[in-house]
Amino acid sequence: MSGENSSSFWTTLPGILTGLAALITAIGGIWLIYDQVVNDGNEPEIDNQGITGVDNPQVDDQGTTGEDEPVHQVTNGVIENSTEVTVDEPILSAPEQVSxxxxxxxxxxxxxxxxxxxEVPGATIYGVEVEVYLGYWGNVITSYVTTNSYTFSSPGTYPGRWRVWTVDSMDRKSEKSDWWGYSYTT
Known part of the structure; x- marks a missing residue:
């Protein structure tokens, strides 16, 4: 009888260990599937627009340290070694209003x-905002156009004002221009 108990004990322990290993594997697989579904299989997006990280603050106008040792550059969230650092162009300026x-x-x-x-070189679209005064300034129009003009139907003889800004191909917006006002004699 003691042989049966001994054999039964060793048969059960490996069974328990195998069962635990299968359970851990299943939980890990479920977690991986959940992670892929939630993140759509992509790494999380990192917004490093216009930013490159270097471990040497002495970077010259050409984006290099002047030394042969590599600097660290961040590109789409990945750190790469490079001897050159690239910097995005500055955001565009606001257009100058004409009429x-x-x-x-x-x-x-x-x-x-x-x-x-x-026109502003590098601008892909222009944002236009028009407001009228009805005892307070109220937004009437916010529109985006690809040309350097915008025509709209006036909502009445109320005083109005307008401003414009640029948007580049990376969807970066410039500062808005100052408000320019207009009014009517009647």
């Missing part, structure tokens, strides 16, 4: 007003 000039007074109610501004 209607700030303070323009229309003698009669125009059905349409055309806003114009200077």
């Amino acid at each position: 209607p000039a700030d303070g323009t007074v229309f003698d009669e109610y125009p059905n349409e007003i055309t806003l114009e501004w200077t």
Whole structure:
């Protein structure tokens, strides 16, 4: 009888260990599948737009240290060794408004007003914002265009103001221009 108990004991312990190993493997597999579903199989996005990290703060105008030792560069969240550091171009400037000039007074109610501004090299689109004064400034139009002008139907003879900004191919927005106002004599 003692042989049966001894044999039964050793048969059960490996069974228990095998069962635990299978359970741990299953939990790990479920976690990996869940992680892929939640993250859509992609690594988390890291926004390093316009930023490169270096371990030597003495970087010259060309983005190099002037030494042969590599610096660390971050590209899409991956640290790479390089002897050159690239830096994104600065964000574009706001366009200069052209017409209607700030303070323009229309003698009669125009059905349409055309806003114009200077082109900015590198801009892919321009944002335009128009507000009217009804005892408070209220936004009437926010629009995006690919040209350096925008025509809209005036919502009445209320005083209005407008401003514009640029957006580049990386969806970076410039500062907005100053407000330029217009009004009507009637």
